[in-house]
Amino acid sequence: MDIRSELKAxxxxxxxxxxxxxxxxxxxxxxxxINQLRDQLEVEMDLSTIYRILDVxxxxxxxxxxxxxxxxxxxxxxxxxxxKHHLIxxxxxxxxxxxxxxxxxxxHQVEAKTQYIIDRHQLELYGVCPNCQxx
Numbered sequence: 001m002d003i004r005s006e007l008k009a010x011x012x013x014x015x016x017x018x019x020x021x022x023x024x025x026x027x028x029x030x031x032x033x034i035n036q037l038r039d040q041l042e043v044e045m046d047l048s049t050i051y052r053i054l055d056v057x058x059x060x061x062x063x064x065x066x067x068x069x070x071x072x073x074x075x076x077x078x079x080x081x082x083x084k085h086h087l088i089x090x091x092x093x094x095x096x097x098x099x100x101x102x103x104x105x106x107x108h109q110v111e112a113k114t115q116y117i118i119d120r121h122q123l124e125l126y127g128v129c130p131n132c133q134x135x
Contacts, residue, residue: 017045021053022078027061030095031075031086067126083124085122089129100124 001009003019003026008047012018024040025032034050053107054076057063066075068088075086075095107118 005102006062010062012056012060016054017043017049019054021045021050022057022062023041024098025057025076025078028078030097031066033073033093035073037076066122066124068116068126085124087125087127089132091128091132094129094131096129098123 003022006016007014063075064079087096087098111118
């Protein structure tokens with residue numbers, strides 16, 4: 001689905017700025033900080049405009065926002081409906097997607113023990129990437 005149609009399907013008014021922000025997030029396979037996103041913009045936008053666009057996309061559940069412990073900047077990701085977790089370097093901030101999820105069995109155990117219905121979880125692992133280990 002093209003960006004204009006996707007915005008329309010979610011009842012979001014089309015603007016060139018919204019198209020550009022969503023296009024960048026959709027093209028990236030990794031989540032991005034607002035600074036990484038701003039660096040890729042072809043049209044100059046102030047941070048408040050970018051945040052407003054991200055808030056609209058979050059509200060309509062087109063993107064997701066994760067606030068990792070380190071680095072402290074929020075990460076924005078296009079919602080591909082793919083369950084994934086992240087490995088984050090505590091020195092350079094590099095993000096790597098972790099394949100597979102070790103928490104599904106654990107979720108069922110917690111549900112059985114607590115009577116909660118678990119509808120989601122978040123897992124980020126932190127460490128030092130091979131590149132930063134060398135330096």
